[in-house]
Amino acid sequence: MDSKEKTLALIEQALDTVRPYLQADGGDVKLIEMTEDRTVVLELLGSCQSCPMSMMTFKAGLEESIRKAVPDINRVVAQNVPSLA
Structure with a gap:
């Protein structure tokens, strides 16, 4: 398993704590990719796409969990929620 695969596995584990x-x-949430500049791209699924609390859930739940697991991530964005991209 290479470094990127290990990092992606750590991100998935972090997401599993919030799922x-x-x-x-x-x-739900889906990991789309981790770019070369270490940006994690997520997709919010189901009711998370339109929930008024999605910004708070994203920042306090998803992003914080990912940053704890992989501190050298530069950004975490949600591709399908304009305010979180």
Whole structure:
């Protein structure tokens, strides 16, 4: 397993810690990619796409979990939520 694969696995593990809370409200998150400049691109799914709390969930839940697992990530964005891209 190379360095990028290890990093992606750590990101998935971080997302797995938050997923049960998202799924309890009819939502979920999908890891789309990690770019060369170490930007993590996510897609919010289900009710998370239109939830008024999605910004808070994204910043306090998803982004914080990813940054704890992989501190050298530069950015975390959601491709399908304009205010989070």
